[in-house]
Amino acid sequence: MKEYSGRCRCEKITFKVSGEPTWKVNCNCNWCQTTSGSAFRSFVIFNEDDITYLNERPASYEDTKTEHGRPMSNLFCSTCGTIVGIKVPIMEGRQHISIGTIDQRKDINITCNIWGQEALQFTGYSKDAEVYKTGYWGGTGEKMEIEK
Numbered sequence: 001m002k003e004y005s006g007r008c009r010c011e012k013i014t015f016k017v018s019g020e021p022t023w024k025v026n027c028n029c030n031w032c033q034t035t036s037g038s039a040f041r042s043f044v045i046f047n048e049d050d051i052t053y054l055n056e057r058p059a060s061y062e063d064t065k066t067e068h069g070r071p072m073s074n075l076f077c078s079t080c081g082t083i084v085g086i087k088v089p090i091m092e093g094r095q096h097i098s099i100g101t102i103d104q105r106k107d108i109n110i111t112c113n114i115w116g117q118e119a120l121q122f123t124g125y126s127k128d129a130e131v132y133k134t135g136y137w138g139g140t141g142e143k144m145e146i147e148k
C-alpha cells in the first residue's frame, strides 16, 4: 500500500496517508484563487479514512457564499497559515489535500485541470493535461482547447 506523509510549515499539523489518491486536480476557479492568494490550487484527494492527523487537526473556515453555489470549507493551520486542504460537502468521505503539504509531492503528477475558463492569462499546462471549462463532473464536463 502506498504511504504518504505531510505537514504544515510549522509542523503543528502533520499527517500520514495510507492509500492511493482517489483523484488529483488543479483548480483554477475564483474561489481557489482568492482563498490561496495565488493563481490556482493543486489538490490530491484521498479517502478521509486513509488520512491520520498525528497531532492537531486543521482549523476550518466554511464559506457559504462561493461563486459556484456550493459551500466549501478551507482547511488551514491557525498558527503558520499553511493551507492544508479543503472539504467539499458533496464529496462525502473524501478530503482534498494541498499538494504543497505532501512530502512526496515531487513524485505526484496532476493532469486534470478544472475551471479553465477562470484561469489567469499566464497559466500554462503540461503536454498530458486535460483542461475542463468548468467542473470535471466525472469526466463528462466540457473540455477546452488549449495551447500546450
Ligand SMILES: [Zn+2]
Residues within 6 Å of the ligand: 008, 009, 010, 011, 012, 013, 077, 078, 079, 080, 081, 082
Ligand atoms: Zn502550521
Ligand SMILES: [Zn+2]
Residues within 6 Å of the ligand: 027, 028, 029, 030, 031, 032, 033, 115
Ligand atoms: Zn477551485
